[in-house]
Amino acid sequence: EPEVTQTPSHQVTQMGQEVILRCVPISNHLYFYWYRQILGQKVEFLVSFYNNEISEKSEIFDDQFSVERPDGSNFTLKIRSTKLEDSAMYFCASSGDLYSYNEQFFGPGTRLTVL
Amino acid sequence: LAKTTQPISMDSYEGQEVNITCSHNNIATNDYITWYQQFPSQGPRFIIQGYKTKVTNEVASLFIPADRKSSTLSLPRVSLSDTAVYYCLVGDMNRDDKIIFGKGTRLHILP
Numbered sequence: 001e002p003e004v005t006q007t008p009s010h011q012v013t014q015m016g017q018e019v020i021l022r023c024v025p026i027s028n029h030l031y032f033y034w035y036r037q038i039l040g041q042k043v044e045f046l047v048s049f050y051n052n053e054i055s056e057k058s059e060i061f062d063d064q065f066s067v068e069r070p071d072g073s074n075f076t077l078k079i080r081s082t083k084l085e086d087s088a089m090y091f092c093a094s095s096g097d098l099y100s101y102n103e104q105f106f107g108p109g110t111r112l113t114v115l
Numbered sequence: 116l117a118k119t120t121q122p123i124s125m126d127s128y129e130g131q132e133v134n135i136t137c138s139h140n141n142i143a144t145n146d147y148i149t150w151y152q153q154f155p156s157q158g159p160r161f162i163i164q165g166y167k168t169k170v171t172n173e174v175a176s177l178f179i180p181a182d183r184k185s186s187t188l189s190l191p192r193v194s195l196s197d198t199a200v201y202y203c204l205v206g207d208m209n210r211d212d213k214i215i216f217g218k219g220t221r222l223h224i225l226p
Contacts, residue, residue, distance in 0.1 A: 044216070045215060048213050106157075
Protein backbone atom coordinates (compact mmCIF):
# COMPACT_ATOMS: atom_id res chain seq x y z
CA GLU A 1 0.00 0.00 0.00
CA PRO A 2 1.42 3.41 -0.90
CA GLU A 3 2.36 5.62 2.01
CA VAL A 4 3.65 9.07 2.85
CA THR A 5 7.19 9.08 4.18
CA GLN A 6 8.95 11.75 6.22
CA THR A 7 12.55 12.41 7.13
CA PRO A 8 14.11 12.77 9.57
CA SER A 9 12.03 11.03 12.21
CA HIS A 10 13.58 13.24 14.89
CA GLN A 11 15.38 16.56 14.50
CA VAL A 12 17.08 18.42 17.33
CA THR A 13 18.18 21.99 16.68
CA GLN A 14 19.26 25.10 18.48
CA MET A 15 16.97 28.10 18.72
CA GLY A 16 17.52 30.42 15.79
CA GLN A 17 18.70 27.71 13.42
CA GLU A 18 17.02 26.80 10.17
CA VAL A 19 15.47 23.39 9.71
CA ILE A 20 14.06 21.63 6.69
CA LEU A 21 11.59 18.83 7.13
CA ARG A 22 11.15 16.51 4.21
CA CYS A 23 8.20 14.54 2.96
CA VAL A 24 7.56 12.24 0.04
CA PRO A 25 3.81 12.25 -0.67
CA ILE A 26 1.99 9.42 -2.40
CA SER A 27 3.07 9.59 -6.00
CA ASN A 28 -0.19 10.35 -7.83
CA HIS A 29 -1.59 12.74 -5.24
CA LEU A 30 -2.17 16.36 -6.10
CA TYR A 31 -2.75 18.05 -2.74
CA PHE A 32 -0.17 18.37 -0.02
CA TYR A 33 -0.40 19.54 3.56
CA TRP A 34 1.64 20.22 6.66
CA TYR A 35 0.19 19.91 10.14
CA ARG A 36 1.80 20.10 13.53
CA GLN A 37 0.97 18.73 16.95
CA ILE A 38 2.50 20.16 20.07
CA LEU A 39 2.83 17.51 22.76
CA GLY A 40 -0.53 16.83 24.39
CA GLN A 41 -2.42 19.20 22.11
CA LYS A 42 -4.56 19.06 18.99
CA VAL A 43 -3.32 18.46 15.49
CA GLU A 44 -3.15 21.92 13.86
CA PHE A 45 -3.27 22.76 10.17
CA LEU A 46 -0.33 24.78 8.86
CA VAL A 47 -0.54 24.95 5.09
CA SER A 48 -1.98 23.32 2.00
CA PHE A 49 -0.29 23.23 -1.40
CA TYR A 50 -1.67 22.54 -4.84
CA ASN A 51 -0.41 23.13 -8.35
CA ASN A 52 2.93 24.39 -7.08
CA GLU A 53 1.54 27.09 -4.89
CA ILE A 54 0.11 27.58 -1.45
CA SER A 55 -3.67 27.26 -1.52
CA GLU A 56 -4.30 28.03 2.13
CA LYS A 57 -2.29 28.74 5.26
CA SER A 58 -3.10 29.19 8.91
CA GLU A 59 -2.10 31.99 11.27
CA ILE A 60 0.67 29.76 12.56
CA PHE A 61 2.29 29.72 9.13
CA ASP A 62 4.04 33.08 9.38
CA ASP A 63 7.03 34.46 7.47
CA GLN A 64 9.36 32.06 9.24
CA PHE A 65 7.74 29.13 7.44
CA SER A 66 7.95 28.20 3.80
CA VAL A 67 7.08 25.18 1.70
CA GLU A 68 8.49 23.93 -1.53
CA ARG A 69 8.07 21.09 -3.95
CA PRO A 70 11.56 21.14 -5.46
CA ASP A 71 11.02 18.15 -7.72
CA GLY A 72 8.29 15.71 -8.63
CA SER A 73 8.47 13.75 -5.42
CA ASN A 74 9.59 15.80 -2.42
CA PHE A 75 7.59 18.32 -0.41
CA THR A 76 9.50 20.32 2.19
CA LEU A 77 8.72 22.56 5.12
CA LYS A 78 11.38 25.08 6.09
CA ILE A 79 11.49 26.99 9.35
CA ARG A 80 14.00 29.80 8.95
CA SER A 81 14.76 30.71 12.53
CA THR A 82 13.38 28.18 14.96
CA LYS A 83 11.86 29.17 18.28
CA LEU A 84 11.36 27.08 21.38
CA GLU A 85 7.63 27.00 20.69
CA ASP A 86 8.21 25.35 17.32
CA SER A 87 8.96 22.11 19.16
CA ALA A 88 6.27 19.70 17.98
CA MET A 89 5.50 16.73 15.78
CA TYR A 90 5.17 17.83 12.18
CA PHE A 91 3.00 15.72 9.92
CA CYS A 92 2.92 15.82 6.17
CA ALA A 93 -0.21 14.62 4.38
CA SER A 94 -1.32 14.19 0.81
CA SER A 95 -4.60 13.53 -0.92
CA GLY A 96 -5.82 12.67 -4.40
CA ASP A 97 -7.93 14.43 -6.93
CA LEU A 98 -11.27 16.19 -6.81
CA TYR A 99 -13.17 13.04 -7.71
CA SER A 100 -12.14 10.93 -4.75
CA TYR A 101 -13.09 11.06 -1.12
CA ASN A 102 -11.19 13.71 0.78
CA GLU A 103 -9.05 11.12 2.51
CA GLN A 104 -5.77 12.57 3.57
CA PHE A 105 -2.88 10.19 4.04
CA PHE A 106 -0.57 11.23 6.84
CA GLY A 107 3.09 10.46 7.22
CA PRO A 108 4.63 9.17 10.44
CA GLY A 109 5.79 12.62 11.45
CA THR A 110 9.03 14.39 12.33
CA ARG A 111 9.57 15.22 15.95
CA LEU A 112 11.25 18.62 16.09
CA THR A 113 12.95 19.59 19.32
CA VAL A 114 14.24 23.16 19.63
CA LEU A 115 16.72 23.75 22.43
CA LEU B 116 -17.30 23.71 9.12
CA ALA B 117 -19.89 22.23 11.45
CA LYS B 118 -18.96 22.11 15.12
CA THR B 119 -18.73 18.62 16.56
CA THR B 120 -19.02 17.34 20.12
CA GLN B 121 -17.70 13.98 21.22
CA PRO B 122 -16.73 12.48 24.58
CA ILE B 123 -13.27 13.40 25.78
CA SER B 124 -12.43 9.84 26.79
CA MET B 125 -13.83 6.33 26.96
CA ASP B 126 -12.66 3.06 28.45
CA SER B 127 -13.63 -0.38 27.26
CA TYR B 128 -12.43 -3.96 27.49
CA GLU B 129 -10.95 -6.23 24.91
CA GLY B 130 -13.55 -8.10 22.90
CA GLN B 131 -16.27 -5.52 23.49
CA GLU B 132 -18.02 -3.45 20.85
CA VAL B 133 -17.29 0.24 21.29
CA ASN B 134 -19.61 2.99 20.09
CA ILE B 135 -18.40 6.58 19.99
CA THR B 136 -21.10 9.15 19.33
CA CYS B 137 -20.50 12.54 17.79
CA SER B 138 -23.01 15.41 17.78
CA HIS B 139 -23.09 17.84 14.88
CA ASN B 140 -26.32 19.79 15.13
CA ASN B 141 -25.35 22.36 12.50
CA ILE B 142 -24.40 19.91 9.78
CA ALA B 143 -25.00 21.33 6.30
CA THR B 144 -26.55 19.61 3.32
CA ASN B 145 -23.22 19.13 1.54
CA ASP B 146 -21.34 17.95 4.62
CA TYR B 147 -19.92 14.46 5.03
CA ILE B 148 -18.99 12.82 8.31
CA THR B 149 -15.48 11.47 8.55
CA TRP B 150 -13.61 9.68 11.31
CA TYR B 151 -9.86 9.55 11.78
CA GLN B 152 -7.82 7.53 14.24
CA GLN B 153 -4.49 8.53 15.77
CA PHE B 154 -2.21 6.15 17.62
CA PRO B 155 0.35 7.63 20.02
CA SER B 156 3.27 9.26 18.21
CA GLN B 157 1.77 8.56 14.78
CA GLY B 158 -0.06 10.59 12.19
CA PRO B 159 -3.86 10.45 11.95
CA ARG B 160 -5.34 7.74 9.78
CA PHE B 161 -8.64 7.81 7.89
CA ILE B 162 -11.10 5.21 9.18
CA ILE B 163 -14.46 5.79 7.54
CA GLN B 164 -16.65 8.37 5.89
CA GLY B 165 -20.39 8.58 5.27
CA TYR B 166 -23.25 10.84 4.34
CA LYS B 167 -26.33 9.03 5.63
CA THR B 168 -27.65 5.72 6.99
CA LYS B 169 -24.89 3.17 7.44
CA VAL B 170 -21.43 2.62 6.06
CA THR B 171 -19.27 -0.38 6.89
CA ASN B 172 -15.71 -1.28 6.05
CA GLU B 173 -13.16 -3.75 7.37
CA VAL B 174 -12.33 -1.52 10.33
CA ALA B 175 -15.58 0.04 11.54
CA SER B 176 -19.19 0.92 10.92
CA LEU B 177 -20.66 4.39 10.83
CA PHE B 178 -24.30 4.92 11.71
CA ILE B 179 -25.99 8.16 10.73
CA PRO B 180 -29.65 8.81 11.62
CA ALA B 181 -32.04 10.44 9.20
CA ASP B 182 -31.63 13.94 10.66
CA ARG B 183 -27.80 13.62 10.43
CA LYS B 184 -27.35 15.66 13.59
CA SER B 185 -25.27 12.93 15.13
CA SER B 186 -23.28 9.89 14.10
CA THR B 187 -21.89 6.82 15.82
CA LEU B 188 -18.62 5.13 15.07
CA SER B 189 -18.82 1.46 15.98
CA LEU B 190 -15.70 -0.64 16.50
CA PRO B 191 -16.50 -4.35 16.74
CA ARG B 192 -14.61 -6.55 19.20
CA VAL B 193 -11.87 -4.12 20.13
CA SER B 194 -8.37 -5.17 21.06
CA LEU B 195 -5.61 -3.41 22.99
CA SER B 196 -4.27 -2.07 19.71
CA ASP B 197 -7.43 -0.02 19.20
CA THR B 198 -6.28 2.30 21.99
CA ALA B 199 -6.08 5.63 20.20
CA VAL B 200 -7.67 9.04 19.78
CA TYR B 201 -10.68 9.08 17.45
CA TYR B 202 -11.65 12.30 15.67
CA CYS B 203 -15.07 13.08 14.26
CA LEU B 204 -14.97 15.61 11.42
CA VAL B 205 -17.84 17.18 9.53
CA GLY B 206 -17.37 19.17 6.37
CA ASP B 207 -17.92 19.59 2.68
CA MET B 208 -15.86 16.82 1.14
CA ASN B 209 -16.58 17.72 -2.46
CA ARG B 210 -13.21 19.36 -2.67
CA ASP B 211 -9.94 18.73 -0.94
CA ASP B 212 -9.51 20.98 2.02
CA LYS B 213 -7.65 21.33 5.28
CA ILE B 214 -8.75 19.22 8.21
CA ILE B 215 -9.61 21.02 11.43
CA PHE B 216 -9.08 18.53 14.21
CA GLY B 217 -10.80 18.82 17.56
CA LYS B 218 -9.60 17.14 20.72
CA GLY B 219 -11.15 13.82 19.72
CA THR B 220 -12.12 10.93 21.95
CA ARG B 221 -9.30 9.17 23.74
CA LEU B 222 -10.27 5.49 23.74
CA HIS B 223 -8.46 3.28 26.21
CA ILE B 224 -8.89 -0.47 25.85
CA LEU B 225 -8.27 -2.51 28.97
CA PRO B 226 -7.26 -6.18 29.06
